[in-house]
Amino acid sequence: MTGSSPAAAVVATAVPVSVVERLAALDTASVSDALDSLGVTGVLAGIAARVPGTRTAGIAYTITYRPVDADAAGSQFRNAANYLDDVPAGSVVVADNGGRTDCTNWGSLLTAVARSRGVRATVLHGSARDIAEIRAAGYPLFSSGVTMVSGKNRVQLAATGLPVDVHGTVVRPGDVIVADDNGALVVPAHLAAEVAERAERVEQTEQAIAAAVRDGLRLDEARQRFGYARPWDGPATGATGATGATGA
Numbered sequence: 001m002t003g004s005s006p007a008a009a010v011v012a013t014a015v016p017v018s019v020v021e022r023l024a025a026l027d028t029a030s031v032s033d034a035l036d037s038l039g040v041t042g043v044l045a046g047i048a049a050r051v052p053g054t055r056t057a058g059i060a061y062t063i064t065y066r067p068v069d070a071d072a073a074g075s076q077f078r079n080a081a082n083y084l085d086d087v088p089a090g091s092v093v094v095a096d097n098g099g100r101t102d103c104t105n106w107g108s109l110l111t112a113v114a115r116s117r118g119v120r121a122t123v124l125h126g127s128a129r130d131i132a133e134i135r136a137a138g139y140p141l142f143s144s145g146v147t148m149v150s151g152k153n154r155v156q157l158a159a160t161g162l163p164v165d166v167h168g169t170v171v172r173p174g175d176v177i178v179a180d181d182n183g184a185l186v187v188p189a190h191l192a193a194e195v196a197e198r199a200e201r202v203e204q205t206e207q208a209i210a211a212a213v214r215d216g217l218r219l220d221e222a223r224q225r226f227g228y229a230r231p232w233d234g235p236a237t238g239a240t241g242a243t244g245a246t247g248a
Helices: 005-011 017-024 028-037 108-117 131-137 189-214 219-225
Strands: 056-067 091-096 104-106 121-128 141-146 155-160 164-166 169-171 176-180 183-187
Touching: 017 056, 017 176, 017 189, 028 176, 028 183, 028 189, 056 121, 056 164, 091 164, 091 176, 108 121, 108 131, 121 176, 131 141, 169 183, 183 189, 189 219
Parallel strands: 056 091, 091 121, 104 121, 121 141
Antiparallel strands: 056 155, 056 176, 164 169, 176 183
C-alpha cells in the first residue's frame, strides 16, 4: 500500500523557494556547521556523490521500498516503482531501500524522466547503476552504493510521502536536501531559513580568516580575531567576502 503523493506535495510548499536557493549556493560543510550550532544532525551517513562536481538543494520527495515477497509474487513481474510522474518539479527524490547494495533503485531511464520533469537530484539510501550515462547527463546523483543488478523482481514500492531514516537521521517530506561532493544532508523544513542565515555567516567567517592569513596574519591569531569558535555568528571584525566553500 502506498502513501499519499499529494500530501507530500502539499508539505513541500512550506519552505520558500528563496530559502532553498540560498541553501543551494552554500557548501554542505557550511550547512553542517550551521546545523551543529543548533544541535541538529543532518548528515545522511554513507551516501556519496556519484557525479563529481554536481551540487543541489531541493525539497525532499520521499520514497520507500520493500523486498518482493517471492512466494506471494510467484511468476508475476514486479516493477521496482513508477512514481516519477507525481514528483513536483524542483524536488529531490529521496529513496529508501534500506541501504542495500545488492540491487538498484535508480538508473539512466529514471534519470531521463527526472530531468524531463524538472527533478533536481536523487539521493538513494541504496544503490544506482548506469553511472556513466548519468555522469554524461550531469545529473546530481548521491547513493550508498553502485551495482549493475536491477531492482526489478527484487524490491517494490512500499510508500511515498513517509519519513525516511538514514542511519538515524530522519528525512521528512518537505525538508530541504543539500548535497555536493562532500555528500548529502537534510535541513528540517522549520529550520531552513535559520540554517541558511547561519551557514552564510560561517562562510563569511571562513573567508575573513583566509583573507587575513593571506595578508600575513598567523592562523591561530586570525581564527581568534574572527570568531572561529562560533563561525555562525559571523566574523567578529573585518570585512566579509562573497559566498564560497568553508575550510577545515
